[in-house]
Amino acid sequence: MAVIVESRPELxxxxxxxxxxxxxxxxxxxxxxxxxxxTVSHRDSRSPELSxxxxxxxxxxxxxxxxKVYEDFxxxxxxxxxxxxxxxxxxxxxxxxxxxxxxxxxxxxxLVGKSVYSSIIAVEFLVDKQLDFxxxxxxxxxxxxxxxxxxxxxxxxxxxxxxxxIWVKEQKVQEIFMQDVQE
Numbered sequence: 423m424a425v426i427v428e429s430r431p432e433l434x435x436x437x438x439x440x441x442x443x444x445x446x447x448x449x450x451x452x453x454x455x456x457x458x459x460x461t462v463s464h465r466d467s468r469s470p471e472l473s474x475x476x477x478x479x480x481x482x483x484x485x486x487x488x489x490k491v492y493e494d495f496x497x498x499x500x501x502x503x504x505x506x507x508x509x510x511x512x513x514x515x516x517x518x519x520x521x522x523x524x525x526x527x528x529x530x531x532x533l534v535g536k537s538v539y540s541s542i543i544a545v546e547f548l549v550d551k552q553l554d555f556x557x558x559x560x561x562x563x564x565x566x567x568x569x570x571x572x573x574x575x576x577x578x579x580x581x582x583x584x585x586x587x588i589w590v591k592e593q594k595v596q597e598i599f600m601q602d603v604q605e
Contacts, residue, residue, distance in 0.1 A: 426564045427593050429503045433459045433467055433474065435596055436501040439530050439544055439553070440489075443496045454553060455479070456546065459500070460486060467491075467500075467533055479551070497535030499544050501528050504565035504589055507545050507556060513579075523575060526565060526586050527554075548585045 430436070439454050457478040464472050472491045477483055491498050506524040514521055527545040543556045556562065567590050570576070576583040 426566055427504060427590055429501075430593060430596050432465070432596070433462050433500060435459065435592065437528060437530075437546065438474075438476065438501065439497070439499040439546070440495045441497040441535075443494055456551065456553075463488075472533075491533055495534050498533045499530035499535070500533055502531040503529050504586070505529055505545070505562045506565060506570070507547070507554070507560070507562040509547055509552070509554065512547075512550060512552075525575065526570075526582065527562075528589075548589075549579075549582050 436459050437456060438459055439456050441454055455478055457476050457480075459474045460477055461475045462472065463474070466472070470492050473488050474491055475486055475488050477486045489495070505527055507527045508522050509525045509527075511521045511523045512525075525547050527547045530544040530546070532540070541558055543558060543560070543562075545554050545556055545562075546552070547554070565586070571583075571586070576586060
């Protein structure tokens, strides 16, 4: 039986994508920032008072900051699950015939910007963190650890294989931590 790695409900430790508030919601090709949520002010992610302590990818870790999710951003999307999505082969040399392959990517669900991002899915491909947006009917499937860990794409790319293993392990460890907190 295939085991899909379930999404964790809590925000701490998850990756995020955000676009600053400035009137309208950002276009798919707009300026996005990404990073990791380190702690939260409320456990309820729907609280209008929700602030998160974030570490942005484009800043030194010492420059972490508190941000107000529902005030500071036109869009704030949070890591949801690991999938296989189609992309241009990153190992392909320049000038060769365009080849697409299935590659592990994180999907993101919107906390802010739900009206725009309900019909498209933000994905961040592992290793190079390439950001893409897929329509809901795009061909992708959830990562299934017991089956997909043997995939040739992972076998032939040790760095990718390691990132997938780390992500799966982090989900399991965080689940254990949260069980202790809830008891």
